[in-house]
Amino acid sequence: xxxxxxxxxxxxxxxxxxxxxxxxxxxxxxxxxxxxxxxxxxxxxxxxxxxxxxxxxxxxxxxxxxxxxxxxxxxxxxxxxxxxxxxxxxxxxxxxxxxxxxxxxxxxxxxxxxxxxxxxxxxxxxxxxxxxxxxxxxxxxxxxxxxxxxxxxxxxxxxxxxxxxxxxxxxxxxxxxxxxxxxxxxxxxxxxxxxxxxxxxxxxxxxxxxxxxxxxxxxx
Amino acid sequence: xxxxxxxxxxxxxxxxxxxxxxxxxxxxxxxxxxxxxxxxxxxxxxxxxxxxxxxxxxxxxxxxxxxxxxxxxxxxxxxxxxxxxxxxxxxxxxxxxxxxxxxxxxxxxxxxxxxxxxxxxxxxxxxxxxxxxxxxxxxxxxxxxxxxxxxxxxxxx
Numbered sequence: 001x002x003x004x005x006x007x008x009x010x011x012x013x014x015x016x017x018x019x020x021x022x023x024x025x026x027x028x029x030x031x032x033x034x035x036x037x038x039x040x041x042x043x044x045x046x047x048x049x050x051x052x053x054x055x056x057x058x059x060x061x062x063x064x065x066x067x068x069x070x071x072x073x074x075x076x077x078x079x080x081x082x083x084x085x086x087x088x089x090x091x092x093x094x095x096x097x098x099x100x101x102x103x104x105x106x107x108x109x110x111x112x113x114x115x116x117x118x119x120x121x122x123x124x125x126x127x128x129x130x131x132x133x134x135x136x137x138x139x140x141x142x143x144x145x146x147x148x149x150x151x152x153x154x155x156x157x158x159x160x161x162x163x164x165x166x167x168x169x170x171x172x173x174x175x176x177x178x179x180x181x182x183x184x185x186x187x188x189x190x191x192x193x194x195x196x197x198x199x200x201x202x203x204x205x206x207x208x209x210x211x212x213x214x215x216x217x218x219x220x
Numbered sequence: 221x222x223x224x225x226x227x228x229x230x231x232x233x234x235x236x237x238x239x240x241x242x243x244x245x246x247x248x249x250x251x252x253x254x255x256x257x258x259x260x261x262x263x264x265x266x267x268x269x270x271x272x273x274x275x276x277x278x279x280x281x282x283x284x285x286x287x288x289x290x291x292x293x294x295x296x297x298x299x300x301x302x303x304x305x306x307x308x309x310x311x312x313x314x315x316x317x318x319x320x321x322x323x324x325x326x327x328x329x330x331x332x333x334x335x336x337x338x339x340x341x342x343x344x345x346x347x348x349x350x351x352x353x354x355x356x357x358x359x360x361x362x363x364x365x366x367x368x369x370x371x372x373x374x375x376x377x
Contacts, residue, residue: 052259056256071354076258078356085268107376111376163238167245
């Protein structure tokens, strides 16, 4: 059985970082968002907890893309407080991921503009961002996730921004991604292709075998 | 996807690669437990009976090029029949000044997590709070019997 640091990490931190297990549950339709929202609106805390479990990683990842440092926590908390009071206004449950992502973006931008007053964006100290040191630790390990992550962090910021939104669980539709980035919907597909090509060029040769093996093991 | 790219990964489809990236990001940078706990606890703050004053204007949303850096953050909340205008007048002390429109002498509260600060507005509906801690806050306007008349959306100053 393949067991790299990625596997160990996935198991050690529980639901927060188990997108594959989560994706399976999503796909098998065990959790219907409409039914969950209905129960939330009736005051059911456990349904709310299910929503947090299912969409928490999405909100967190989107917020992290704005490099807000410690303010990330406050942005994420604001988003969940908002949802708690807007849950009964979300008419189309399919749009919950989109609503959460755009709300996160809006809150992050408000805060980041405030930050930009004291520190210009070019001076923003990436090194103080705990996510960066976390990434560094992982990429020193020789495995597929580490390689992909290392390649990702070497991409230009624009590509990172797009790819982060393209790989969320659950996924965001192109319309939402386009709105969040202030681009046209038609540009997302071609940009995705270009960013993926750049990412592939940064990956070491022969990674595919490892990737295949890991995927096979994960599926078993 | 062909394999002509140098150092390319011929066997991974684009979708595979994105899924792997998603896994990598989630493994390297998962939502911390305390953030998840906060998200779950957000539900206990839900108050569906009170009128919600929505954020209808936020100077932080205006285009950066248009907004002078010296201008204070201004926010307007609106509910049927009432507006609440708020401004952060000093970024260092984080002093919040605001006004009810139409003006009225009312009890208002600043809710910041578990910390609630109360105040009576003056005859022009004005109030002042100091934002002691970072984090999302909301304003609440109380009626004569202490009931919640209107409360704002949560906002991060």
